Amino acid sequence: MGCASALALAEKGANVVVLERAVPGAEASSAAAGILGAQVELHGREEDVALFVRARDAWGPWARALREASGVDVGHRVSGVLRVACAADEAAALEDEVKWQRTRGLRADLLGPDQAHEIEPELAPHIVAAVHLPDDAQVDPPALLRALVAALARSPRVTLRTGATVERLLVEGDRCVGVRLSDMDLYADATVLAAGSWSSLVPGVPSTWPQVRPVRGQIVLLDERPPRVRSIVFGARGYVVPRGDGRVVCGSTMEHADFRKEVTAAGVHAILEGALACVPSLGSAQVAGMWSNFRPHVEGGQALVGSSAMAGLFLATGHYRNGILLSKVTADAVAGAVLASAALDPSTA
Numbered sequence: 001m002g003c004a005s006a007l008a009l010a011e012k013g014a015n016v017v018v019l020e021r022a023v024p025g026a027e028a029s030s031a032a033a034g035i036l037g038a039q040v041e042l043h044g045r046e047e048d049v050a051l052f053v054r055a056r057d058a059w060g061p062w063a064r065a066l067r068e069a070s071g072v073d074v075g076h077r078v079s080g081v082l083r084v085a086c087a088a089d090e091a092a093a094l095e096d097e098v099k100w101q102r103t104r105g106l107r108a109d110l111l112g113p114d115q116a117h118e119i120e121p122e123l124a125p126h127i128v129a130a131v132h133l134p135d136d137a138q139v140d141p142p143a144l145l146r147a148l149v150a151a152l153a154r155s156p157r158v159t160l161r162t163g164a165t166v167e168r169l170l171v172e173g174d175r176c177v178g179v180r181l182s183d184m185d186l187y188a189d190a191t192v193l194a195a196g197s198w199s200s201l202v203p204g205v206p207s208t209w210p211q212v213r214p215v216r217g218q219i220v221l222l223d224e225r226p227p228r229v230r231s232i233v234f235g236a237r238g239y240v241v242p243r244g245d246g247r248v249v250c251g252s253t254m255e256h257a258d259f260r261k262e263v264t265a266a267g268v269h270a271i272l273e274g275a276l277a278c279v280p281s282l283g284s285a286q287v288a289g290m291w292s293n294f295r296p297h298v299e300g301g302q303a304l305v306g307s308s309a310m311a312g313l314f315l316a317t318g319h320y321r322n323g324i325l326l327s328k329v330t331a332d333a334v335a336g337a338v339l340a341s342a343a344l345d346p347s348t349a
């Protein structure tokens with residue numbers, strides 16, 4: 001969120017300093033599965049339909065622009081999503097989901113087992129039904145972060161400081177005027193808080209504001225040779241995301257584990273059990289890696305984006321399960337809010 005917002009601001013003419021305590025993408029944004037699940041992530045939430053679809057639609061042009069700006073291909077592919085059912089009650093829920101999505105003008109098809117296997121031959125034989133969401137897509141999050149950093153490094157308006165921990169917000173009266181680092185106070189017309197799951201822990205952020213808390217997710221990366229799985233597959237207990245080159249990202253857990261960045265036996269067991277139940281041939285794939293990180297979650301589920309109750313402070317945090325999907329629209333919203341505030345002269349922002 002920080003890098004994408006900085007790039008959007010710089011493109012609109014603002015001078016930006018990005019402060020990152022480690023390296024950009026050290027946390028959730030590189031750990032994500034990269035599903036642009038505008039439809040599969042809706043779960044009947046009417047209020048998210050327009051935003052999620054707009055966010056997904058923004059991705060094609062953004063991926064091309066990032067490639068031009070950085071030389072890095074972020075792996076944007078409209079690979080579609082299959083949500084599969086293995087039992088009659090799950091199939092009934094899929095039928096309801098298809099009706100709900102179609103009445104909102106979204107493309108969604110209810111498939112029987114044969115049609116589902118035509119789209120994804122590697123599906124388990126016991127699948128009884130599936131929903132196909134052909135417009136949902138994916139990107140490769142580590143590649144996205146590389147592209148963002150390369151684009152920021154090439155921008156004459158951006159200073160990127162790694163290893164720079166924000167020790168506190170600088171507040172004068174009721175206005176945020178910048179941040180304190182270990183070696184200096186940095187003053188700015190606008191400060192964007194984009195510290196992911198740590199956003200509520202930055203000293204100076206009012207404790208009365210909605211709290212951003214970590215929800216841990218674990219991932220297992222498989223290496224399938226030769227690559228066989230083509231579609232993103234969601235089952236009742238997890239998902240598999242084939243990158244197309246043999247890498248298959250399997251996820252994920254949803255755990256309240258504070259900031260314990262662990263991969264646990266139970267987590268790996270649950271993820272592989274869920275993945276193999278949908279795509280049994282993954283059982284012969286090599287385990288290529290595993291990791292965990294923290295989804296920034298705000299009680300109530302709504303991300304915190306744009307201007308805040310404190311003048312001079314803007315928010316880009318709390319995107320929970322969908323921060324990759326929402327990164328471009330968030331960056332644009334943040335840049336718009338910053339530049340609209342107090343009619344800032346972009347060259348001084």
Ligand SMILES: Cc1cc2nc3c(=O)[nH]c(=O)nc-3n(C[C@H](O)[C@H](O)[C@H](O)COP(=O)(O)OP(=O)(O)OC[C@H]3O[C@@H](n4cnc5c(N)ncnc54)[C@H](O)[C@@H]3O)c2cc1C
Pocket residue numbers: 001002019020021022023024025026027028029030031032033034035036037164165166167194195196197198199202216217218219251252292293294295296316317318319320321322323324325326
């Ligand atoms: C396992 C997993 C799977 C996911 N899958 C998907 C998916 O498929 N699709 C999707 O859309 N989303 C997915 N997400 C969610 C997505 O990753 C997040 O919503 C998004 O990456 C959050 O971005 P962020 O910039 O807010 O946080 P982060 O990427 O965590 O970045 C916050 C940054 O702030 C830095 N920081 C913190 N405190 C300070 C400080 N005081 N000073 C300086 N720097 C600081 C950190 O070092 C970090 O780099 C997934 C998340 C997880 C964990």
